[in-house]
Amino acid sequence: MKKNLMFLALAAVGLASCNGGYKKGDNGLLYNIYTDKSGPKIKVGDFLTANLIIKNDADSVLMSTYDQGRPSPLLLPKASSPGDIFSAITLFAEGDSASVKILADSVFKRGAKPPGFKGKYLNYTIKIEKVIPKGKLTDQAFNEEITKYMKGLADVQKNAEPAKIQKYLDDNKLKVNKTDSGLYYVITQPGQGPLIAANDTAVINYVGRQLNGKVFDTSIKAEGIKAKLSSLDQRPFKPIPVVIGQKKVIEGWDTGLRLLNKGAKATFIIPSKLAYGAMGAGPIAPYTPIVFDLEVVDVIHPKPGSLAPAPPTAQLPAKK
CATH class of the missing domain: 3.10.50.40 (Chitinase A; domain 3)
Structure with a gap:
């Protein structure tokens, strides 16, 4: 026993x-x-x-x-x-x-x-x-408490954003240009030909990252595999067409792509006001700056007197 x-x-x-x-x-x-x-x-x-x-x-x-x-x-x-x-x-x-x-x-x-x-x-x-x-608590009082708390969190994130961007620039020793709208950019490889203009279709490859370096989206298969993105077999992994000036993508793209031409490569550091703002999108929290490395594979100009059709764009760069 x-x-x-x-x-x-x-x-x-x-x-x-x-x-x-x-x-x-x-x-x-x-x-x-x-x-x-x-x-x-x-x-x-x-x-x-x-x-x-x-x-x-x-x-x-x-x-x-x-x-x-x-x-x-x-x-x-x-x-x-x-x-x-x-x-x-x-x-x-x-x-x-x-x-x-x-x-x-x-x-x-x-x-x-x-x-x-x-x-x-x-x-x-x-x-x-x-x-x-x-x-x-009544439902109204309960919801008011939640709203007040969440607004406080959002205000903290919003106020911290400029310092986060500056730290990213300093840590990566980036010498950037800045547009009047607030987009930070570095052209890492000059292209050829005229700059992309309104109604042009820019065909681009891209990698989107958080400031901590984590990739959240890409058109490049090797980058997607490396980042272990979800649903790899459902992603097209090919350059995407973006019609400029039709507000189909985030403002940071619409603004930044006009600075480039065919063959150009660039890095965009995009503040939230030019990206997903106070709402965020998917893995991107409200008031979150993001980074894109882009390459302009091709530029398609509309025929004189006509407007370019609006082809489909990638989900995450799309304007919400």
Whole structure:
């Protein structure tokens, strides 16, 4: 009997060791709280912002709010299934940081796993930045609290943008020109022929980056593979046509491309007012400056007296 008890005790220690100190939750959920502020736990219906990194078991980053430059806002819904990420969040309080492991099969059971996904778990590293409890607040009062908080976050990002751009220029030792509109640019390879003008169609290759160097979009396959962009097999990876002056793309492109000609290469450092502004787009947070390296592969001039047709443009450079 004693031997059996000893065996069970050793097995329990071994299991805890294998799980790295993680506690068990529902449906295979594992969690480990690193910073425990011991405040009120988050409840369904509360508003929160959190910074998180999601990885697979191969330690490949699938998503990071740190790359986006802002915590993710969430009005906490009911758990869609036991042991999902929403149920895990109810274990935490404002200021807590933790690791969470969720069985990948429970997350992707209704659809195929992402291409190249490896491992048994989705691994979350979470830091709860802010919680606004719903409590007994009326819907109006609750929404006003959320709006006030989010505006404060946006103001911080907006005010920090000039310093971020200057730091990027200094760190990369860039000697830039600046347009009256606020676009920073460097022509890295001069082209030939007349400058691109309104109604011309510029055919370009491009790589779009955040200031931290992370690529968020590109027309070049090798760059997409290197950056491990999602849905690689669904991307055309070819130069895209852009009609100048029709406001089909962000203003930074519409302005900057007029400074170039066929064969030119350039780097644009684009402030948010010439990109995605206060709303952001996809992985690009509000008030976020971005960088594009571009090459003008061709310039198609309209026939005299006619306007160029508007061909399709890439999703991310498109004006929102």
